[in-house]
Amino acid sequence: MLYAILCYHSEDVVCSWPKEKDEQIMRQLSEVNEKLAKAGRLGPVARLLPTTAATTLRENAREEKLVIDGPFAETKEQLLGFFVIECADLDEAVDTARQLMQANDGATYEIRPIGYFMPGVKIT
Amino acid sequence: MTDLTWINGALTSARPQAVAALLRYFRDLDTAEEAFQNACLRALKSWPQNGPPRDPTAWLIMVARNTAIDEVRRRRKQEALPDEEHISDDSDAESDMADRLDSDHYRDDVLRLLFICCHPDLPASQQIALALRIVSGLSVKQIARAFLVGESAMEQRITRAKARIAKADVPFETPGAVERSERLAAVAAMVYLVFNEGYSASGPTAPDREPLCDEAIRLARLLLRLFQTEPEIMGLTALLLLQHARAPARFDSQGEIILLEDQDRSLWKRAFITEGLALIDKAMRHRRPGPYQVQAAIAALHARAAKPQDTNWAGIDALYATLEQMQPSPVVTLNRAVAVSKVRGPADALAMIEPLAAKLSGYFYFFGLKGGLLLQLGRNQEARVAFNQAIALAHTPAEAAHIRMHIDRLIAETEAKQKGPVASRA
Incomplete structure (x- = not known):
């Protein structure tokens, strides 16, 4: 099943992060993404x-x-931001969100099963 | 979750709103600041143990207020009887505070706090220092470093500024629409000053001043969150983002400025450009243009050009013409002349800047541009005179060397181009 994992955070806080902190979070998130991509589970991320x-x-x-x-x-x-991820069930979705959370402390993740998904065309 | 970076981030982002609310409550800047400091100390002790509060800003305001009131009470006990008013006020502080935070109130609070910093009695340098200290919460040491002065000198500057605004009596009533928009304009100008203080720096100390640009962008975003429908605030934020996007490409290894057309555009910060373009796009839909929007639109045309040759100079010319009408200034006309030279040629541009000679006689860009235009027109002798005037106006030997290098290159390029026609004329 496809899940949208929606990332919520206080914009005030995120905008106050020093550049290094922002870069570190993005690096940690992309590590999680890479793992998911290798497993063939990662859809669009924004x-x-x-x-x-x-x-x-x-x-x-x-x-x-x-x-x-x-x-x-x-x-x-x-x-x-959000991630679209293939997960076997809610347990796996929660586990995935947990990994994202570890990479981005302080954020809250809403897990929403996707009812209809259209990948669209490849855009740049 | 409650690691130190998280707490520091929360404290920094809560600061403008919390200090602003405390200022309304105590009506005294020092008391408000001190109360906030105390609340931060408590947060550092309490949050790692008890976890972060749901609303860190509300927590900080409440704790700051309570500790300050305790302090007042303690002092009063030693001096006189407790003040009834304070006690009754304290008891319903919590519900009261929740009300106030949810209302539009805090928007005016933050605006007031920023507005106090740009009181017309204060010289620009004091306005900037005060805003960085009070609103941004930078330490005196950090500010002193950015201004390239000693810590004690900066401490003095801030104390003097505070003393002056304490006497100035800023009204605490909710401002009317006209007053609110006047305050907003003054505050926007101050944020732009903070930015320019960082942006106009060059030479080996320039990196020390760059944090001022980041801080100005943070303040602009704060203003925009409070006034989401103000096109000029969108324009200001866009302008700062689009200009600061060029930061990694603006200096050579000696810290000297690299001109826009010589910059390595691949170094420009894409994320800033994307956000800046989105904001100016949004602002222009309002059809209420203003100087920040126009300047941002100019910066946007530069940002959209992948190569200098792709620049939409006709668009830039038209935008500068609009800016000239909104904010007539010889420097604006000088900038417009650069666009005019690309669109209509050097003769038109020269005719445009010649009347500015008296006003810009101390500005080396004027002579630099004049020399460049004369050179393009084949008036090489006059061009050299103008270039020498530009060099004479350099502030440091390094700057002079830099201008000279740039001029030498310009002359070499033009001579290479002119070789054909000159030979045929001879």
């Missing part, structure tokens, strides 16, 4: 730009489509 770069499109009560600056929800921790 690190999102800060929510300050986000734009939200939503409809108001009068059915007008509004373009709003900022993320959909104002939360203490923000969605900062």
Whole structure:
């Protein structure tokens, strides 16, 4: 089964990391990714730009489509990235998220089984 | 999870909001800062044992407030009877604090804290030092290093600045819309000053000052999170990101500046460029242009060019024309002339900068550009005069040598190009 593993973290904290810390986290995460890729389990991975770069499109009560600056929800921790990973079952998904967590301390991981997945075309 | 880097990160990121809330509460900068320091010390003891709180900022504000109130009480006990007001205030502090944190209040708190640092009575250098100390929480030692002054001199500068704002009486009421936008503009200008303090540095000490650029970007992002729909704040953040993206390519091994067209563009930081482009794109949809957006748009056109020859100079010319109208300044016109020389040729560019001679007589880029344009027009003798004026204005021998080297190359290139036509004329 495919799982989306969503990474949440406080943007304030992540933006305050010194460059070395950021690089170290990215290195540790890519080690986990490499292992998953070797096992043929790794799908698309993305690190999102800060929510300050986000734009939200939503409809108001009068059915007008509004373009709003900022993320959909104002939360203490923000969605900062995601991984799509093949896991046999939830146990394996939890175990994978745990590995990601070890590589990126302080982050919270939401595990969401994927109902429909389209890999799309190869984009650069 | 509660290792020291995590705690340090949490304390640093909580600082602006926490100190700002404490400032509103105590209405005194020193008390607010001291209370925050004490709360940080407690966090360092408590968090590794008890785990991090759900909301580190709220925790720090609450603990800071309680310890400061205890301190006040202890002092009052020795002097006089306890103050009723303080005690009743303390008892409902927790629910009160939760309310305040969830409201829009803290946005004005942080803005006020930043605004205090850019009080018009303070000279720019004091504004920057104060913001770095109070808002960013850099140590006096770190700031002194960035300003290339001694620690005690910097300590004095900050103390003096604090004394001045203590007398200045910044109002603590929630600001109205007009006042809020005035504050925001002043704060944006101060953030840009912090950035330029780092960005304009060159020579062997330049790396010491680079952290100022990082800090300015952090402050800009903080402002943008508070004012997510302000296109000028998007523009400011984009501008800083796009300029700082070039940092790894800006200096040679001697620490001298490498001009934009000579930089190794593969060294530019892609992540900064991506974010900067996304932000300026977003800002321009608002159709409320301002000087930061225009400058960011110019930086974006440079960032989009994979090679210097790919630069959209006509676009840059048009953007500088807009900037000239918004913020007329001889330096803006000088920069525009570079674009004009690429689009319409050196004669038009020269005609544009000649009237600036009186205002820019102390600016070596003026003579550098003038010399370059004259050279392209084949007026080599006049070009040499201008180049010598540029060299004479260098601040250090190293800078003079650098300008001379650049000029020699320019002359060699132009002469190589002119060889054909010159020979045919003869």
